[in-house]
Amino acid sequence: MGWSSWNQFGDQINEQLLVQTMDAMAANGLRDAGYVYINLDDGWQRHKGARQDHPLEVDPVKFPHGLRWLADYAHGHGFKLGIYSGPGQTTCAGYTGSEGHEAEDAKQFAAWGVDHLKYDSCCSHKDAPKTEVQAIVKKMSLALRASGRPIVYHACHCGWADIWQWAADAGANHWRIGQDISDDFDYPGHREKYYFDVLDMLDRGITLGQHAGPGHWNDFDMLVVGLNGKSQELVGAGASNVEYRTHFSLWALAASPLLIGADVRALDAYTLETLSNKEVIALNQDPLGQPAEKVRDDGTLQVYAKGLANGSVAVALLNRGSATAEMTVSPGKDLGEAWKHYRVRDLWRHAELGEFDIPFTAEVISHEARLLLLSPVTGHATTTDTTDNTPAPK
Numbered sequence: 001m002g003w004s005s006w007n008q009f010g011d012q013i014n015e016q017l018l019v020q021t022m023d024a025m026a027a028n029g030l031r032d033a034g035y036v037y038i039n040l041d042d043g044w045q046r047h048k049g050a051r052q053d054h055p056l057e058v059d060p061v062k063f064p065h066g067l068r069w070l071a072d073y074a075h076g077h078g079f080k081l082g083i084y085s086g087p088g089q090t091t092c093a094g095y096t097g098s099e100g101h102e103a104e105d106a107k108q109f110a111a112w113g114v115d116h117l118k119y120d121s122c123c124s125h126k127d128a129p130k131t132e133v134q135a136i137v138k139k140m141s142l143a144l145r146a147s148g149r150p151i152v153y154h155a156c157h158c159g160w161a162d163i164w165q166w167a168a169d170a171g172a173n174h175w176r177i178g179q180d181i182s183d184d185f186d187y188p189g190h191r192e193k194y195y196f197d198v199l200d201m202l203d204r205g206i207t208l209g210q211h212a213g214p215g216h217w218n219d220f221d222m223l224v225v226g227l228n229g230k231s232q233e234l235v236g237a238g239a240s241n242v243e244y245r246t247h248f249s250l251w252a253l254a255a256s257p258l259l260i261g262a263d264v265r266a267l268d269a270y271t272l273e274t275l276s277n278k279e280v281i282a283l284n285q286d287p288l289g290q291p292a293e294k295v296r297d298d299g300t301l302q303v304y305a306k307g308l309a310n311g312s313v314a315v316a317l318l319n320r321g322s323a324t325a326e327m328t329v330s331p332g333k334d335l336g337e338a339w340k341h342y343r344v345r346d347l348w349r350h351a352e353l354g355e356f357d358i359p360f361t362a363e364v365i366s367h368e369a370r371l372l373l374l375s376p377v378t379g380h381a382t383t384t385d386t387t388d389n390t391p392a393p394k
Contacts, residue, residue, distance in 0.1 A: 001033075001034040001035045001036065001037065001257070001258045001259070001281070001284075001285070002035050002036055002037025002038060002039060002079075002080070002082070002116075002258075002259055002260070003021060003025065003030075003035060003037070003038055003039065003259060003260045003261075003264060004039040004041055004082070004118075004222050004259045004260070004261055005017070005018075005039065005040055005041045005043075006041035006042065006222070006233060006234075006261065007183075007222050007223075007224065007227060007231055007233060007234045007261025007262070008227065008231050008232060008233070008234075008261055008262055008263050009232055009233065009263075010042075010043065010093070010232050010233030011041075011042050011043025011093045011095075012043065012232060013040060013041070013043050013044060013062065014061075014062040014063065015062065015063045015064060015065060015070060018038060018040070018070060019070075019073060020265055021038060021264055021265065022038055022073065022074060022077050022079050023077075024264045024265045025038075025079075025264050026077055026078065028264065028267070028272060028276075029272075029276050030260070030264060030272075030275065030276060031077075031078055031079065033275070033276040033278060033281060034258075034281055034285065035258070035260060035275075036078065036079050036080050037079070037080050037081075037082050037115065037116050037152070037259070038074055038079050038080065038081055038082065039081075039082030039083070039084070039116055039118060039259065040081070040082060040083050040084055041084045041118065042084050042091050042092055042093040042095060042120070043059075043062075043093055043095065044058060044059060044062065044063065044067070044083065044084065045057065045058070045059060045091070045095035045096055046058060046059045046060065046096075047095065047096050048090070048093075048094045048095050048096070049090065049094070049096065050089040050090060050096070051089045051090070051096045051097050051098070051099055051100065051101060052089060054096045055096070056085070056096050056098065056101065056105055056108070066112075067081070067083070067112040067113075067114070068111070068112045068113055071112055071113030071114060071115075072113065075113065080115035080116060081112075081113065081114055081115055081116070082114065082115060082116030082117065082118065082152075083109055083112075083114045083116070083117055083118070084117070084118045084120065085097060085098045085105060085117065085118075085119060085120075086098065086119060086120045086121055086122070086124065087099055087102075087119065087121050087124060087125060087136045087139075087140065088121065088124025088125070089124070090124075091120065092120055092122045097124070098119075098140070099124070102139050102140050102143040103143045103146065105143070106140065106143035106144045106146065106147040106151075107143075107146075107147050109144075109147065109149075109151065110144075110147035110148060110149035110151065113149075114149075114151060115150075115151060115152060116151060116152040116153075116154065117140070117144065117151055117152070117153055117154065118154040118156055119137070119140050119153065119154060119155055119156060120156040121133070121136065121156065121157050121158075122156070122158060125157075126158075126160065128161075130161045130162065130166075133157060133160070133161040133163070134161075134166055134170055137155045137157070137163075137167060137170045137171070137172060138170040138171060140153070141153055141170055141171025141172065142171070144171075145171070152173045152174075153171060153172050153173050154172070154173065154174050154175070154219065154257075155167050155170070155172035155174075155175045155176075156175070156176050156219075157175065157176060158176055158178065158179045158180070159176055159177045159178040159179060159204065163175045163176070163177075164177055164208045164211040164212075164218055165211060167216070168211070168215075168216035172216065173215060173216060173217065174216070174217040174218070174219040174257050175217075175218070175219055176219045176221060177201075177204055177205040177208055177218045177219060177220060178196045178200070178201050178204045178205065178220070178221065179194055179195060179196050180194065180195055180196070180221065180234075181195065181196055181197070181198070181201055181220075181221040181222065181224055181234075182195035182196065182197050182224075182234065182235050182236035183224045183227045183228075183229055183231055183234050183235065183236025183237065183238050183239065184197035184198065184236040184237060184238075184239065185197060185198045185199065185239040185240075185243035185244075185246070185247065185367060186198070186199045186320070186367070187236070187237075191235050191236065192235065195235055195236070196221075197236075198224070198239070198243070198246075198247045198250070199320065201220050201221060202220070202250050202254070205218050205220050205254060205256070206254065206291075206292065206293070206294050206304070207294075208291075209254075209255075209290075209291035209292065209293055212255055212289070212291050213289045213290075214287070214289040217255060217256065217257060218254065218255070218256060218291065219256055219257050220251055220254055220256035221256075222259045222260070222261040223247065223248065223251065223258060223259060223260050223261050223262075223275075224236065224239070224244070224247065224261055224262075225244040225245075225247060225248050225260070225261075225262060225271060225274055225275060226244065226260070226261075226262030226263075226267055226268075226271040226274075226275070227261060227262050228262075231261075234261070240367070241270050241271075241274075242365065242366075242367055242368050243367050244271070244274060245274050245348065245368075245369075246318065246367060246368055246369040248274050248275065248277075248280065249280060249316055249348075249369045249371045250292075250304070250316060250318070250369060251284070252280045252281065252283045252284035253283060253284075253291075253292035253304055253306045253314060253316055253371075254291050254292050255284060255286075255289060255290070255291040255292070255306075256284075258281070258284055260275060277347070277348065279347040279350065279373075280347055280348070280371060283306060283308070283314045283347075286306075286308045286309055287309045288307065288308060288309040290306060290307045290308075291306065292304045292305060292306035292314070292316070293305060293306075295334045295335065296329075296334050299321075300319065300320040300321035300325075301317075301318070301319055301320070301321065301325055301327055301364075302318045302320065303315060303316070303317055303318070303327070303329055303334055304316040304318060304369075305334065305335055310375075311375070311376065312373055312374060312375040312376075313331075313335050313337065313373075313374045313375075314347075314371070314372070314373055314374075315329050315334075315335070315371075315372045315373075315374055316369040316370070316371050316372075317329060317362060317364050317369065317370040317372070318364075318368075318369045319364040319365065319366055319367065319368055319369075320367065321366060322366050323366060324363055324364065324365045324366060325363070325364055326361055326362070326363055326364075327361065327362060327363075327364045327370070328359045328360065328361045328362075329359060329360055329372070329374070330359040330360075331359075331374060333359075335374070337374075337376070339376040340357060340378075341355055341356070341357050341376070341377050341378065342355065342356055342357075342374050342375060342376050342377060343355045343356070343374070343375050343377050344356065344360050344372055344373070344374055345372065345373040345375075346370065346371070346372060347371040347372065347373055348370075348371055353372075355377055360372070360374075
């Protein structure tokens with residue numbers, strides 16, 4: 001959990017922005033909600049052009065105090081610092097990459113006090129054989145391990161080369177399961193024949209849960225919550241508050257890393273409430289580390305479920321359609337649970353909805369995901385009217 005600079009700012013980053021971001025997240029509660037990784041994406045480097053022509057150095061204009069100072073600032077304020085590089089001569093934005101200098105660069109990152117590395121191969125090895133990509137990912141993994149500092153390793157290969165099948169064995173802690181996300185909930189096709197919207201990413205990643213678990217995660221890409229179509233870098237027209245909340249709910253259930261991409265210095269109250277919902281975050285951070293599965297698919301109406309360490313099950317009732325619909329979930333039929341009685345809690349309304357002994361039914365508005373916590377109970381009275389008509393969020 002944390003924040004990444006790319007979605008909102010592209011390579012237009014500097015020391016002042018990073019300090020202001022950390023200060024804002026400490027003040028608005030995001031740090032205390034669990035967002036502690038502050039990740040520099042592309043653009044912190046001094047030089048553009050091939051590594052064979054330039055050393056890997058920090059831009060002294062953007063970061064006059066250097067990255068060791070920035071890491072110390074982060075650590076002193078309860079954060080961790082992330083950095084970016086790639087396995088080519090250049091990075092995605094054309095800055096110097098790490099090809100041929102993996103051990104040297106890993107040692108430098110460790111000396112700076114870095115806690116996370118996004119290693120992005122977008123501008124190199126796109127069409128390389130799987131064995132070559134595996135070797136590239138593992139080479140930096142071994143270099144990070146040899147650096148003597150624990151550094152979270154993000155192998156960013158856009159879901160190519162079936163990376164989810166082997167990235168954990170190569171030493172990666174999370175890996176992208178698809179191409180870059182756009183700031184859209186449900187865009188027809190793919191923007192520029194490349195970008196995935198929220199539902200595209202969900203559909204691609206939800207079948208890959210067997211490859212994820214504690215210490216190694218499917219990464220559904222950075223959150224677009226709060227961008228509102230105003231990103232300096234990312235394509236997309238934006239989404240509604242309901243759609244952004246659905247996006248956040250689904251990423252939490254999928255056990256994807258939660259990396260905020262918006263400018264946290266200027267979040268409205270609704271967006272801040274979405275990102276800081278502790279009950280939803282708890283699903284994402286559940287120690288069992290079990291990603292959600294799609295347990296029912298009725299076309300535009302779908303049910304997703306995630307088992308939790310305490311024996312409860314988190315459920316999302318997703319309405320992908322254009323009209324409000326009644327949706328039902330059955331602990332037995334849908335979840336495979338032999339519960340005689342169970343209780344239901346709505347995690348966005350922070351409300352107990354009652355105890356039940358038959359399937360639970362709720363109204364779900366267009367593009368909403370009703371996020372519920374179902375837990376077994378014994379020895380309590382049951383409710384026979386299972387229709388929940390509490391007002392939908394604005």
